[in-house]
Amino acid sequence: MQLEPRLHTPLWMTLGAPVFAVLFVLILCGGLISWAGAPLLDSYIALFRGAFGSKFAIAETLVRATPLILTGLAAAVAFRAKLWNIGGEGQLYMGALAATYFGTGLVNLPAPLMIPFLFLVGALAGGFLLLVPTLLKTRLNVDEVVTTLLLNFVVLLLANYLLFGPWKDPMAMGWPQGAPIIDNGILPNLIAKTRLHGGLIFALIASVCIWVVMTKTKWGLEIRAVGLNSEAARFSGIPINKTILRTALISGGLAACAGVTEVAGTKEYLTLDISPGFGYTGIAVAMLAGLNPLGVIVAALFIAGIYNGADSMSRAMDVSNYIADVITAASLLMVMLAVMLTRMRVRFK
Amino acid sequence: MDFLDMFLTIGFWGATVRMATPLIFGTLGELICERAGVLNLGIEGIMTTGAMVAWMWVYQGGDLWSAVFVAAFFGMMFGYLHSMFSVYMGLSQHVTGIGITLLSTSLSYYSFRMLLPDATTPPKIIPFDEYAVPFLSDIPVIGDAFFTQSPLTYVAFLMVGVVSYILYRTPVGLAVRMVGENPMAVEVQGIDVYRVRTGAVMVGSAFMAVGGAFLTISVFDAFYFDMINGRGWICVALVIFASWRPGKALLGAMLFAAFDAIQIRVQQASSSFIPYQFYLMMPYVFSIFALIIMSRKAAYPKALLVPFRRGQR
Numbered sequence: 001m002q003l004e005p006r007l008h009t010p011l012w013m014t015l016g017a018p019v020f021a022v023l024f025v026l027i028l029c030g031g032l033i034s035w036a037g038a039p040l041l042d043s044y045i046a047l048f049r050g051a052f053g054s055k056f057a058i059a060e061t062l063v064r065a066t067p068l069i070l071t072g073l074a075a076a077v078a079f080r081a082k083l084w085n086i087g088g089e090g091q092l093y094m095g096a097l098a099a100t101y102f103g104t105g106l107v108n109l110p111a112p113l114m115i116p117f118l119f120l121v122g123a124l125a126g127g128f129l130l131l132v133p134t135l136l137k138t139r140l141n142v143d144e145v146v147t148t149l150l151l152n153f154v155v156l157l158l159a160n161y162l163l164f165g166p167w168k169d170p171m172a173m174g175w176p177q178g179a180p181i182i183d184n185g186i187l188p189n190l191i192a193k194t195r196l197h198g199g200l201i202f203a204l205i206a207s208v209c210i211w212v213v214m215t216k217t218k219w220g221l222e223i224r225a226v227g228l229n230s231e232a233a234r235f236s237g238i239p240i241n242k243t244i245l246r247t248a249l250i251s252g253g254l255a256a257c258a259g260v261t262e263v264a265g266t267k268e269y270l271t272l273d274i275s276p277g278f279g280y281t282g283i284a285v286a287m288l289a290g291l292n293p294l295g296v297i298v299a300a301l302f303i304a305g306i307y308n309g310a311d312s313m314s315r316a317m318d319v320s321n322y323i324a325d326v327i328t329a330a331s332l333l334m335v336m337l338a339v340m341l342t343r344m345r346v347r348f349k
Numbered sequence: 350m351d352f353l354d355m356f357l358t359i360g361f362w363g364a365t366v367r368m369a370t371p372l373i374f375g376t377l378g379e380l381i382c383e384r385a386g387v388l389n390l391g392i393e394g395i396m397t398t399g400a401m402v403a404w405m406w407v408y409q410g411g412d413l414w415s416a417v418f419v420a421a422f423f424g425m426m427f428g429y430l431h432s433m434f435s436v437y438m439g440l441s442q443h444v445t446g447i448g449i450t451l452l453s454t455s456l457s458y459y460s461f462r463m464l465l466p467d468a469t470t471p472p473k474i475i476p477f478d479e480y481a482v483p484f485l486s487d488i489p490v491i492g493d494a495f496f497t498q499s500p501l502t503y504v505a506f507l508m509v510g511v512v513s514y515i516l517y518r519t520p521v522g523l524a525v526r527m528v529g530e531n532p533m534a535v536e537v538q539g540i541d542v543y544r545v546r547t548g549a550v551m552v553g554s555a556f557m558a559v560g561g562a563f564l565t566i567s568v569f570d571a572f573y574f575d576m577i578n579g580r581g582w583i584c585v586a587l588v589i590f591a592s593w594r595p596g597k598a599l600l601g602a603m604l605f606a607a608f609d610a611i612q613i614r615v616q617q618a619s620s621s622f623i624p625y626q627f628y629l630m631m632p633y634v635f636s637i638f639a640l641i642i643m644s645r646k647a648a649y650p651k652a653l654l655v656p657f658r659r660g661q662r
Contacts, residue, residue, distance in 0.1 A: 333434060
């Protein structure tokens with residue numbers, strides 16, 4: 001078996017590959033649903049209804065997609081530069097911690113200033129968190145995959161300590177949660193009687209901004225060049241280390257903003273379960289989108305729909321909602337494979 | 350002084366050896382994969398799978414030793430899947446590994462929920478009993494610490510020697526090390542690089558799964574979600590710490606486990622003034638520091654992360 005590059009990839013193949021891969025995954029996971037003893041077609045209909053079947057369902061899916069867009073962008077930007085930031089989860093919690101620290105009364109500004117301020121401090125906190133492993137990588141040759149992964153556990157334990165200790169809200173009946181974000185810092189509600197909040201607008205604007213930066217500016221060109229061939233980039237005079245550090249600040253900052261949207265938008269206070277693995281799922285989102293910042297929006301909507309749909313399907317059909325994690329993980333692998341096959345041809349000899 | 354007493358007690362050394370066991374299996378597994386040029390980030394999920402299937406096998410009536418083989422088999426299957434993507438297709442080893450971790454973890458959780466839908470408190474099994482090695486266990490202190498352990502612990506120590514022997518003293522080991530350094534040269538010798546790498550990833554993944562199984566059928570008697578809790582990632586760090594040598598991997602795992610055992614004992618003695626979360630952070634922080642110290646002169650296998658494509662240079 002041998003792989004050869006294709007000279008030309010037709011457009012239908014580029015666009016169709018992820019769709020085909022996801023359909024293939026849904027068929028495969030049908031086996032798991034049947035194993036649970038649920039009728040297959042009805043289950044998938046229940047899943048779709050739960051994701052997009054009503055105004056409320058759509059709003060909930062958008063709420064869930066908001067942090068996924070941001071963590072997906074974080075992974076997409078970093079992976080373009082071959083900076084393997086697997087620490088999205090830790091950066092997300094770092095952003096949430098910063099938003100809680102500054103947003104629960106320490107600083108009080110009018111809302112049009114307070115909300116950008118919270119995103120700024122959150123992004124800085126997450127950016128600097130990723131800066132540590134990145135500096136270790138550029139200065140001391142320490143593998144960033146392991147360090148970012150391990151920092152996730154450290155940050156989560158830090159949040160655990162703060163919420164069981166000094167930051168515990170005495171008004172919360174003993175639950176480990178932070179004090180509520182002050183009114184000026186709460187992201188405005190977008191549709192009455194749903195949880196949909198302004199974080200979505202922020203995430204969409206962030207996607208467009210990142211797309212512009214990555215495709216139209218010198219910074220984006222440098223980031224992509226470093227990822228494609230860092231030796232060649234060095235010879236053409238691109239400051240490699242500076243570019244990687246810049247990428248780290250952007251990537252960590254984006255993941256941290258997901259923490260801000262959850263604390264200041266979805267929950268309105270910090271808990272230890274604001275993220276059911278959004279940082280890790282962001283990697284799947286980025287790969288589904290082929291690392292394209294605008295594609296991240298579509299991929300995040302799809303993954304968010306799968307999770308919300310699986311939640312309501314599990315209530316209706318008695319299928320464990322871990323099926324959503326299976327579909328996400330399998331889609332990550334299959335889409336990666338499908339995208340490669342649009343660029344390569346398999347020859348059997 | 351009671352601080353010194355802690356290190357001299359038999360309980361401390363026994364705990365160290367016990368805690369080192371899953372790390373020895375995991376680190377050896379990761380080491381085999383990386384020596385063949387494949388970074389296997391599926392380790393965290395494969396350990397979860399090993400823990401789940403071994404426990405489930407025993408819970409459904411299987412015996413303990415066959416559960417170890419069942420875990421190894423499932424590890425191999427995920428290793429095979431990993432190599433389909435990372436070796437045959439030459440896709441990014443980072444993303445493949447994360448994908449395998451997410452897939453194997455979620456499949457394990459899904460299967461656990463499907464097989465035991467009504468289990469609220471984790472049901473229990475009867476795990477491996479300690480086996481006192483005849484004569485050796487009669488040696489004072491050492492006998493109790495090293496020779497009164499779970500049989501799987503002896504297997505782990507034995508495997509360090511076996512892996513070391515195979516890697517450095519057999520043609521198979523030479524082939525594994527060469528595909529990690531210079532796959533082109535192996536291809537010239539008429540050896541199939543894909544097969545060697547796939548084999549190494551499968552065997553390595555089997556080790557990882559057995560490491561996970563040790564937790565559910567030897568240390569504990571139940572399967573909990575999130576029970577691997579970063580041990581897999583720590584193994585990845587330990588491989589770098591060990592400079593890809595099985596002997597040093599054993600040393601690293603023991604050091605790490607000793608540190609963990611100290612941490613737990615100090616925590617019990619001083620929990621009033623330092624919050625326990627900071628003690629729980631120590632293993633991860635320790636791993637990061639170990640990486641910082643060792644990475645300066647780390648001699649990575651030259652072809653690590655480099656996909657091999659036949660007929661291309």
